Amino acid sequence: DTEVTQTPKHLVMGMTNKKSLKCEQHMGHRAMYWYKQKAKKPPELMFVYSYEKLSINESVPSRFSPECPNSSLLNLHLHALQPEDSALYLCASSQEMVRPQHFGDGTRLSIL
Amino acid sequence: QKEVEQDPGPLSVPEGAIVSLNCTYSNSAFQYFMWYRQYSRKGPELLMYTYSSGNKEDGRFTAQVDKSSKYISLFIRDSQPSDSATYLCAMSAGAGGTSYGKLTFGQGTILTVHP
Numbered sequence: 001d002t003e004v005t006q007t008p009k010h011l012v013m014g015m016t017n018k019k020s021l022k023c024e025q026h027m028g029h030r031a032m033y034w035y036k037q038k039a040k041k042p043p044e045l046m047f048v049y050s051y052e053k054l055s056i057n058e059s060v061p062s063r064f065s066p067e068c069p070n071s072s073l074l075n076l077h078l079h080a081l082q083p084e085d086s087a088l089y090l091c092a093s094s095q096e097m098v099r100p101q102h103f104g105d106g107t108r109l110s111i112l
Numbered sequence: 113q114k115e116v117e118q119d120p121g122p123l124s125v126p127e128g129a130i131v132s133l134n135c136t137y138s139n140s141a142f143q144y145f146m147w148y149r150q151y152s153r154k155g156p157e158l159l160m161y162t163y164s165s166g167n168k169e170d171g172r173f174t175a176q177v178d179k180s181s182k183y184i185s186l187f188i189r190d191s192q193p194s195d196s197a198t199y200l201c202a203m204s205a206g207a208g209g210t211s212y213g214k215l216t217f218g219q220g221t222i223l224t225v226h227p
Contacts, residue, residue, distance in 0.1 A: 004155075031213070042200055042217035043156065056213055090155050097213035098206060100146055103155035 003027055004104035006091050012110045015081060021107045023074040023091030031055075031097045032074040034066060035090040037106070043090055049074060050097050081111045115139050118201055118218025127227050131188040135201035135218045138182065141211065142203040145177050147186045150198045150220070159199075160186065191225045198222050 004025045013019050023032065031050045035043035048056035049068040063085075065077040074091055088108050092101040118135045125131055133147075144163055148156035160175035162168050162184075168175045174187040184203075188195055201218040205211040 040220075042202075042220055043215075045214055048213050050213070092155075098144060098204065100144070100158050100161040101215060102158055103148075105153075105155040108153075 004091055004093055004102055006089075006104040006107050008107055009105070010108045010110075012112060013078070013081065014112050015083075017081075018077070018079045020078065021076040021089055021091075021109075023076075023104060024072055025093040025102075026072055027093060027095075027102070028071075029093035029095050029102075030071060031094045031099075031101075032068065033092040033094075033101060034064075034074070034076050035092065035103075036085075037088040037090055043103075047076075048097065055097065078109075081109075083111050085109065086111045113138065114219075116201065116203060116216050116218045119221055120219050122222040122224060124224045124226060125191055127191060127193060127225055129191050129225070131191050131195070131223060131225075133186040133188075133199050133201070133221050133223070135184050135203075136182055137184075137203060137216075139203075139205070139211065139216070140179075140182070141205040142216070143206045144204045145175070145184050146202045146215070147173075147175055148200040148202060149195075150200060152197075156200055193225050193227055196224045 034046040037043045047066040067075040088106040090106045092103045094101045147160040150156045165179045172189045176185045198220045202215040
């Protein structure tokens with residue numbers, strides 16, 4: 001079991017739905033990350049929060065909206081997704097932005 | 113040319129073999145070097161973390177970083193079937209670098225250890 005917990009583990013949604021992915025860590029880490037991973041590819045960075053402020057946005061489409069309600073929680077709000085957005089979405093955390101990142105097991109998202 | 117190059121394999125070895133996994137990189141600003149192991153349907157698991165050049169050992173795993181050659185390695189001794197996974201190298205720059213806070217991954221090497 002990892003120390004970064006992601007829910008749900010699986011999610012199937014239509015292109016008009018709105019859903020949210022959740023991530024929680026209790027390691028006292030101050031940096032949290034969202035990644036997208038397609039099959040047989042490495043993770044691709046989407047967003048970075050440092051001390052609860054959005055620090056990096058890798059030009060992600062606005063249909064993905066991150067939120068960091070507090071230092072332990074990270075959400076990713078999804079709206080009007082496309083079939084090509086089907087992927088494994090990974091959350092990670094680290095003590096500071098430069099320290100090694102610890103990943104959760106991800107949410108496997110399928111868009112119908 | 114990718115910033116980080118990693119042979120995707122696949123690599124198949126018998127149980128007990130020594131496995132050598134390698135990555136090369138082009139960005140001289142990289143200072144932090146990591147190896148992750150990812151099992152199917154799981155997230156990447158941090159195996160080794162090294163700052164700057166040198167060696168680090170943890171049980172059956174040894175990580176080496178040669179910044180002069182821009183080359184990093186992970187050695188697995190006495191490999192086990194449970195080591196079968198995808199191995200990802202990753203690296204990042206220090207504060208002030210353009211990739212600060214970002215991990216740049218290799219493509220991953222698929223390793224199978226057969227009994």
